[in-house]
Amino acid sequence: MTSFPDPDGVVPLLRRGTVMVVVMAPGATPEDVARVVARVEAAGGETFVSTGVSRTIIGLVGDVDAFWQLDLRALPGVAAVHRISDPYKLVSRQHHPERSTVWVGSGERRVPLGPGRFTLIAGPCAVESAEQALEAAHIARSAGASLLRAGAWKQRTSPYAFPGLGVTGLEILARAGEATGMPVVTEVVDPRDVPVAAEHADMLQVGSASMASVGLLQAVAETGRPVLLERGHTATVEEWLMAAEHIAQRGNLDIVLCERGIRTFEPTTRTTPDLVAVPVAQAASHLPVVVDPSHAAGRRDLVVPLARAAIAVGADGVAVDVHPHPEDALCHGPQALHGAELRELARAVRRLPAALGRQDTPAAYPRS
Ligand SMILES: O=C[C@H](O)[C@H](O)COP(=O)(O)O
Ligand SMILES: C=C(OP(=O)(O)O)C(=O)O
Secondary structure (H helix, E strand, O other), X not given: OOOOOOHHHHHHHHHOXXXXXXXXXXXXXXXXXHHHHHHHHHOOOEEEEEEOOOOEEEEEEOOHHHHHHOOHHHOOOEEEEEEOOOOOOOOEOOOOOOOOOEEEOOHHHOEEEOOXXXXXXXXXXXXXXXXXXXXXXXXXXHHOOOEEEOEOOOOOOOOOOOOOOOHHHHHHHHHHHHHHOOOEEEEOOOHHHHHHHHHHOOEEEEXXXXXXXXXXXXXXXXXXXXXXXXXXXXXXXXXXXXXXXXXXXXXXXXXXXXXXXXXXXXXXXXXXXXOOHHHHHHHHEOOOEEEOHHHHHOOHHHHHHHHHHHHHHOOOXXXXXXXXXXXXXXXXXXXXXXXHHHHHXXXXXXXXXXXXXXXXXXXXXXXX
């Protein structure tokens, strides 16, 4: 704003419910300005024009989506158009200042995810057999996890990699959840599988590679099941929240955001865990935010340190891979924790929040 010699003309614009700012080019004529004003006012908006020494800026008040459709950037003399308000509404904290809690499961198996709690989600990356899933579920439960995760359909990069057991895997997972008293969360990759997944799982996950698949987002939303929405590994926080808005628009606000690493130039880890995204997403949105250090790092040795960091940065939970025999795992064995490592992580989950001054309810921490 210092480039504007008339700051008094700028500040009031931003104080009057401005949702968008149009910056005119230095050589813009009064006719160019009038054309922008006329187009906005014809669309039912209000304009506040601030004429500086070298530039004029126009603040717009009204329906930001309607203004966006006007394509003001294409008008003569317009240098830039900036949104001031969030491009999402239902998931925004601007319209819903209280942070939300999402409940997964029913009856005695109901598990909360949200402020004042730290929820441990654990399980194998993929369901491989009834024995493996049940063993992993017992390890997870005895360590103190309250939600069981595992994939029946895996969205693999290679068409030759293990794709999951499909509906058979789903049934096995549901039985493992029942046997251990944990609600289950599983990923859906194809919208056609959503109904059967919703029949067997308590929460549906949309994976990183599907984050922007609008058809899938809408299909999971319409089941009414809570949704675990992974951040796309090339998505900005804003794009992630717009994906969540697609779910919310279908009337389903039971959405938990999961930060699982983003693609950067750093090859040491599978993706780069973007922990700053946790407080950023929590400030922008009322939805709970958890972290998946297993898929983010792809390395077992980093999962516990990253989970500690996730607690410190204020995450509402972590989702981690655990496997009875990681060396034999059919999917992502190198990132899967052994039982002893999961118990170490669970100790951090019990002790760290209070040590770090978090106000979480101790009763909600995993027991073990
Ligand atoms: O587990 C989740 C996905 O399948 C995974 O992130 C893709 O992994 P891949 O590249 O090993 O297939
Ligand atoms: C987090 C997962 O996968 P993705 O790599 O698609 O985020 C997962 O399988 O749980």
